[in-house]
Amino acid sequence: MADAPEHAPKAAVPTGPVEPPPPADAAVPGYITSLQNGVPGSVTQLSLYLGDWTVIVPASHLLQAGRYLRDNAACAFDYLSDLTATDWPPRTTEGRFDVVYMLYSTKHRHRVRLKVKLGEDQPLASVTGLWPAANWLEREVFDMFGVNFTGHPDRRRILMPEDWQGHPQRKDYPLEGPGELLMENPLDWLKLRQAREEADIE
């Protein structure tokens, strides 16, 4: 929308997160090496930042990798503590979304972060079958970002009304609606709305 960027941050739009590779002397935890051997091709990149390990997994291997991490005795990631996404609209080669899974093991008390890079309409397998906790979290990501989860038992909006247009957490979604303009000068607002509708039709 033409008049939205007023509220947007002034700095240049970043094209992706910083994922520093682990230093050469860092010991890769056993659960990651185990995953690399157990599910070949499931780790495209490794990252260590502030003590958190991040494993970047291709969307096609997500379910396999997740199942391995949950069921393998050395990994035992039985607790999905969080599932969320990040939007990087300028990133075209790898797709705009990062879907992030925060996994925790109640047995070994270790954490790992899985990350899947995903295009706007690219489907992503739902992990509700592995961790039922993902049900609402995936609904929220669908609601807020429009990530296309497949195989989800109940894929609906969760926080926004069911007839809502757009996905509010995307970076190109405006922060404010008509607001004061509607209250102060309804005629201007009407013109603006008409102009927008016409632009949409064309």
Next chain:
Amino acid sequence: MTTKAFEAATVHGEMFDTNELVINMGPQHPSTHGVLRVVLRLDGEKVVDAEVVIGYLHRGIEKLSENRNWTQIILLTDRMDYVAAATSNVGYCETVEKLMAIEVPRRAKYIRTILMELQRIASHCLWVGTHAMDIGAMTVFLYAFRERELILDLFEEFCGARLTYNSMRIGGLPLDIPPGWDKKVLAFCDIMDGKVDEYETLLTHNRIWLERTKGVGVISGPEATALGLCGPALRGSGVARDVRKDEPYSAYDEMDFDIPVGVQGDTYDRYLVRMEEFRQSLRIIRQATQGIPEGPIVGKVPRLIKPAAGETYHAIESPKGELGYFIVSDGKSTNPYRFRVRPPSFCNLQALPRLVRGHLVADVVALIGSIDIVLGEVDR
């Protein structure tokens, strides 16, 4: 030979299903603790299925935070879990401190620990009062709010506010504790000790209470873990998961306390776990208050808060469970690129349909109370 009408009736089976009833509970219902709507499918008085509808209190705190600077966000975190605002403040500040590698002075860590444990008691007071009132024990509500008031007085003396404190800053605290405040905290601990026993005399062996809570909403440990339950709701099922012990933050690594766990995983066990948490919190407060070290209250914080590009996830144990923050900084602007809260109430509420299935309508009220939700945090 089947007639057309008969076919229609069998296709839309509900024409013959006269004893299944769909009713709305909420969003304006006193025992849903806010604007929560539960759509119940009833067979007589038995709940066949339930669907939870949320979003009535959605204010877009995550989106707002991505357009505010790092210090302004502290104020927004108050508005999530508004019965334990200081805990949300600390969780956010610690995440930013982790992102910027700021060393927080020990004195600030100790005071944060005291404040967080006071919040846990205040939150549990509100929980025991409303939970008991939902089930029908009116007296406990009055008793518990009497003690919650004492905590709010302590907070008022510390930061001037009684509900939304805005009482933390990145790198430490905005103000030192007023002189004599620690004595008052210790005096409060002595009062509270007896009061917890008083609540227990009213409820723990009460026959009506036992009838209403024992065997209601049983969930096993592995199932609770898979469903993402956290906090007392998870510990009630026998899983000893507490962020304070497993991934210590603030001054919890220096404190001596136990993690109470339940056995059965029913509403009664979740009640017992929280009652024991009262006592453990008092233990932590006593240790921390007697051991507050001297020193500064703010670490070395740059004038302009602008973390280097990177992302992190940090979790703390709020009264409701694991409260996590996932923050992405792009290193260029003075606001976070992505601000995500992992709300414990949201994840606990997800288990409600599983818990209420097969129980009576009156038990739905008990179970909503038992998982202890705050809608400000569920909807953000």
